[in-house]
Amino acid sequence: MKLDRLLFGDNQFFGVNHMSEEKARQSAMRFQDTGAIIDVIDSAYAAGVRSFMCTTHDRIAEVAEHVRTHPDRYDGFTFLPCMPYAHKYANAVTEHGMLGALRHFLPDEGYLNAAMRGGRAFAGKDVDGxxxxxxxxxxxxxxxLPTPVVFLQNVVVDLLLGLRFDAAFSIFADHVRSRYGAEPGFITMNLPLALDTLERAGVENPIVCSNMNKLAFRVSGGTAAYDEVLATRRFRPIAMSVFASGAIPAREALEWVRARPQIESIVFGASSRQHIEATVDLVQELWGETIAR
Amino acid sequence: MIRIGVVGAGKMGISHLSILGAHPSVEVAGVCDSMGYLLDVLEKYTGVAKYTDAERMLDTADLDAVLIATPSASHVDLVGAALDRGIHVFCEKPLSLSAADSMRLAARAAELRLVTQVGYHNRFVGTFGEVKRLLEAGAIGRVSHALAEAYGPVVLRPKGETWRSRRTAGGGALYDYAAHPLDLLGWYLGEPVSVTGAVLGRVFSAETDDEVYGTLGYADGANAQLSVDWSDESYRKMTTRITLWGDHGKILADRQEIQVFLRDTATVPDGYRHGWTVANTTALTRPVDFYLRGEEYSAQLDHFVHAVERAKRGETWDAVNDFASAAVTDVVIERFLHPDDAIARADEPSPRGWRAGRAARAARRSERHA
Known part of the structure; x- marks a missing residue:
């Protein structure tokens, strides 16, 4: 499965901004109606972007429903879900405690099946189920809807890395492959450690998305360590935070990525048609390939 | 290599466990929790040694240090048990629910020359550290007023199921949320001499506070306002913000960004200018070797680990957020429960801790004036 060069991210829609709370709040206000999100996605689609890397936020369910009901407008458009939407769980743990939160989120659909899998898992201290x-x-x-890659979010990946909970990665990978016919992806702030762990867990040539930028912003362990794994390890790198939330000018940021040909894809967030088109144009220029269709 | 045990495998405990697990100088020697199920899963999949009795772990796991992340009401006994055994302690905040207990623990740890640290992670946030640096450099001159805020979406309905919904267990916006901005105020302005106009309001909770407001007064005439609400879901996650007004300018800071306005009269530090200067976390945050949820969580544990290594070699260490510092925050927290302008009520027990603190401060003041 080939990854698109540009993947459209969704942080900007949900009040995530690593530079400014004010900007985050402004974007939360601007995108409180899902229609405003869909307008921006339509601009990305018109500019040739076909991959939407999105959190499993409740609002994304509305976007998915819109795409499902208008298949003619979104030919070739794919969702790359990133799960879980962590704050939903973190807030539930604060409110209900650890096991209470887990019960809270067990699905009601196929209740008997869920109870069987969950119940057996509970009894056997078995996390597969x-x-x-x-x-x-x-x-x-x-x-x-097409979901060619399903990602595990960085907060969960990184938590499991530190705990050395290796089995969770292979369980996730196997399930995503067998049930959804999708490639498993892993988002992490700790790329070298993630690669070591995924190798131990038997996940081969994994898709791994991590911060890579000229400022070394949230590049844990430093750029040299990242460059070394890019040169020596077998994996499919996706770069995120390449602009470090706007701290690096776009051309400079993308030239830095272009100098690392192992990087297959870039996740970017944008809130306006102009910004999306400017990014697409720059990538076409630097990589010498066509994105706009 | 230092051996650390973790007591409490809740939200913070698990997060600390992961950061310690990734630290090259740490061996996680045991995890203790009262909830056996979660421990069984951790043991089965990660091989970590499990305990359900904290004292047993302290006695048998050959620990250099322990990290305590249990509900706050249990901190005093657990910390005391660790200190008694000569074990260095990292404790989640607040250190205890009684200023007197916190001061006693701080004195005991100092006497035993043990490393102590409390999880006030904001002191390891790049922007908040920059505020401290600017204040020490006198960039905005004498601070006359501060506003310390924290908002977030913790309690959004009446029914609470965990210890956080009961003040007696250490739950509530005062202990859980206000502790952070109060600790930052302590870092920037020192210990207040008065707390007035304290409001411990309820939005949803039946057994504790959801909002905390009040005014802190300082010996030099400065004052600060605290505004805290943990039932505000317009914030995606906890947001802590500090604003400081001084003779020569003002500073606004949150985790992401610091905005500094300097008057023409200010002596301008390197990298700043008269008028506005804005700096972001992207430039101010030092990278960490392992990242989980924020650099500050790794940075604070890394600091603790290095301090314990130095202590083990018989060297001195740099204390940040030690028990003595956290005890000052606990004194202020307690004063919000018994503010200076409160009308005495017969049904409330007399607040021992802060009166002792107030007497000590009065003594210091009279010394200064003597």
Whole structure:
């Protein structure tokens, strides 16, 4: 499966901005109606972008429903879900405690099946059933839509890395492949450690998305360590935060990425048609390939 | 290599466990929790040694240090048990629910020359550290007023199921949220001499506070206002913000960004100018070797680990957020429960801790004036 050069991200829609709370709040206001999100996605589609890398936020369910009901307008458009939307779980843990939160999120659909898988898992202290249940509950919103890659979010990947909970990665990878026919992807702030762990867990040539930028912003362990794994390890790198939330001018940021030919794709967020088109134009120029269709 | 045990495998405990697990100088020697199920899963998949009795872990796991992330009401006994055994302690905030207990623990740890640290992670946030640097450089001159805020979406409905919904267990916006901006105020302005106009309001909770407001007064005439609300879901996650007004300018800071306005009268530090200067976390944050949820969480544990290594070699260490510092924050927290302008009520027990603190401060003041 080939990854598109440009993947459209969704942080900008949900009040995430690593530079400014003010900007984050402004964008939360601007995008509080899902129609405003869809308008921007339509601009990205018109500019030739076909991959939408999105959190499993409740609002994304509305975007998915829109695409599902207008298939003629979104030929070739794919969702690359990133799960879970962590704040939903973190807030639930604060409110209900660890196990309370887990119960809260077990799906009601196919209740008997869920209870069987979850119940057996609970009794055997076996996480396979729980992991697959949680994945299925997050994937419900994408039914009937193409999801070629399914990502595990960095907060979960990185938590599991530190805990050395290797088995969770292979359980996730196997389930995503077998049930959804999708490639598993892993988002991390700790690329070298993630590669070591995924290798131990038996996940071969994994798709791994991590911060890579000229400022070394959230490049844990430093650029030299990242350059070394790019040169020596077998994996499919996706770069995120290449502009470091706007701290690096676009051309300078993308030239830095272009100098690392191993990087297959770039995730970028943008809130306006002009910004999307400018990014597409710059990538076409620097990579010498066509994105606009 | 230092051996650390973790007590409490809740949200913070698990996060600390992961950061310690990734630290090259740390061996996680055990995890203790009262909830056996989660421990069984961790043991089965990660091989970590599990305990359900903290004292047993302290006695048998051959620990250099322990990290305590249990509900706050249990901190005093657990910290005391660790200190008694000569074990260095990192404790989640607040250190305890009683200023007197916190001061006693701080004194005990100092006497035993043990490394202590409390999880006030904001002191490891790049922007908040820059504020401290600017204040020490006198960039905005004498601070006359501060506003310390924290907002976020914790309690959004009446029914609470965990310890966080009961003040007696250490739950509530005062202990859980206000502790952070109060700790930053302590870092920037020192210990206040008065707390007045304290409001511990309820939005949803039945057994604790959801909002905290009040005014802190300082010996030099400065004052600060605290505004905290943990039932505000217009914030995606906890947001802590500090604003400081001084003779020569003002500073606004949150985790992402610091905005500094300097008057013409200000002596301008390197990298700043008269008028506005804005700096972001992208430039101010030092990278960490392992990242989970924010650089500050790794940075604070890395600091603790290095301090314990130095202590083990018989060297001195640089204390940040030690028990003595956290005890000052606990004194202020307690004063919000018993503010200076409160009308005495017969049904409330007398607040021992802060009166002792107030007496000590009065003594210091009279020394200064003598």
């Amino acid at each position: 729980l992991v697959t249940l949680l994945v299925d509950s997050e994937m419900k919103m994408f039914r009937g």
